[in-house]
Amino acid sequence: MGEPNADRVSAGEVVGLVEVDQSGHAERGWVIEAIRKLKADQTRSADTHLHIVPIPALPGIDLYFKDESTHPTGSLKHRLARSLFLYGLCGGLIKEGAHVVEASSGSTAVSEAYFARLLGLPFTAVMSTSTSRSKIALIEREGGRCVLVEDPASVYAVARDLADESGGHYLDQFTYAERATDWRGNNNIAESIFEQLAMERFPAPEWVVVGAGTGGTSATIGRYVRFRGLTTRVCVVDPENSAFLAAFRNPGCGETTCGSKIEGIGRPRAEPSFLPDVVDRLVRVPDAASVAAVHFLRSRTGQLAGPSTGTALYAATKLACDMHAAGEPGSIVTLLCDDGVRYLDTYFSPSWVADQGWDLAPYLSVLATAWDTGAWTG
Incomplete structure (x- = not known):
């Protein structure tokens, strides 16, 4: 039969492996060193604290703040x-x-x-x-x-x-x-929360309440609780003029907005990392309520937090009151996303707040009533 394909090989042609090498040894060395530096930063940072914040009128509900402001760059x-x-x-x-x-x-x-x-x-x-x-x-x-x-x-x-x-x-x-973070574990925020709750009286929270900027945090936590077989539910809080509420109601609708006045959360479009199918509830919070909540938190606990923390606190307080009214004890976890020092000239400035047209008084009253009586009047 002759040699296979012999007639396809022209005189002088070398038949063999074709190799294309584009990975330089020096480049790989730089990448390895870069990854070592990132891992070293993670090791130095250890983990952030989980603080319990007592609500006087709700002794059966434990509210926790995962304090992400203690990272080297001050935020989640x-x-x-x-x-x-x-x-x-x-x-x-x-x-x-x-x-x-x-x-x-x-x-x-x-x-x-x-x-x-x-x-x-x-x-x-x-x-x-x-x-x-x-x-x-x-x-x-x-x-x-x-x-x-x-x-x-x-x-x-x-x-x-x-x-x-x-x-x-x-x-x-x-x-x-949502894909850069390993949601199964590897020191992600979900794994950290549940490990820190292990010795608490309610180790599996009823709710984890988070805002959505990229959607990555809610995706990580929502996937993790399913992976672990937990009944914990995920509540996403959304400020005014953000597109996530529309996407939660009707995934893929493509609705756009003008964006949010609450820095760090809310977007003019539903971002690709937002996964509505792993979110159990979405709550729209008025901007004035978000800002009132961080003022309230400061007055009651001395904690200075950014406005996205206020958005989550307002909704978490409502969930706590709902649980109390239903006679359901348990715990709720939310995030202290960043330090309020960054916002002293804006959200904590009375003149700046007034310029935005926000009246904080009604929402401060709602929070005070909730914390002092256990009743939600919002």
Whole structure:
């Protein structure tokens, strides 16, 4: 029969393996060292505290705050930023010297700027002009550059274009938040919460209450409780003018809004990382109620927290009162997302609050009645 395919080989042609090598030893060495630095940061940070906050009129309900403000960059977003960098490094997307870009309303960019500087990478954050000056200063302090845009909906395209033009990497927190975090465990926020509750009188909370910015936190917790076979329910709180409520009611509707005035949560569109199918309830909270709640928390406990914490606290208090009215003891966990020091010139400034047209008094009254009598009057 002759040699197979012999007639297809021209004279002088070498037949054999074809190899294309694009992985340099030096580049791999840099990636390994970069990952070591990220893991070292995680080890130094240990874990954040879980604080119990007694509500006088609700002795059968234990309310906990997972205090994410104690991370090195002062917010919950420290976890996300580290995960996004690990995801990019392990996937071959972030290379030595790469320009790293993000679309962010503030806290995520602060944390990403920190990690970019740790790895010796240039970093640019694209954000709305409404972002507080204090947040911008924090990003710049970490060595990041800020690009401000008038239209909040344009931050995605501007960030992507900047990364493409520089041959860099767009971290894209809104797409990758839910997949960059290992929801099965590996020191994610859900695993941490449940480990810290293990010795409490109600180790499996009735509710975990979180806001949605990327949607990644609610996705992680919602998946984790299912993976563990727990009955804990996830409640997402959404501020005014955010698109997540519409997406929860009708997934895939594509409705857009003008965005939120509560920094850190709420978006003009439902982000890809928001997974409504793992959320049990979504509560829309008025902006004035969110701000009133952080003022109330400060007056009752001395804790200074950012406005997204207020959004969660307002809804968590309502859930606690509902449980009390139904005679159901148990626990509720929510997040202290960041420190209120970042917002002293905005949400904690009486003149700034008045300029927004917010009247806090009715919501302060609702919270005071709930904490002092156990009745929800909102």
